[in-house]
Amino acid sequence: MMRSLIRNAMVRTTRRLAGRYIWTQPNIARTFRCRPAYQASFKKAWLSLMWGGEVERRRLREAIAVAISSANRCFY
Helix, strand or coil: CHHHHHHHHHHHHHHHHHHHHCCCCHHHHHHHHCCHHHHHHHHHHHHHHHHCCCHHHHHHHHHHHHHHHHHCCCCC
16 A cells, blocks of 8 residues: 555656656757647657556666666766
């Protein structure tokens, strides 16, 4: 019970932060400004890839994203 509450709180917080910061990269925003339909599709696909499926797969995807951003010297 407690584990589920903690996990749900973490998921809600992460989603809120992702929703706030995912579009802060100027080049992404500039690209999608020309095609708003693409922006909606991209966001829907990103949310599905990152948050859909099993918990273990989500952790793996997040670990890969962190490793790639670290390699690119682009820290969260």
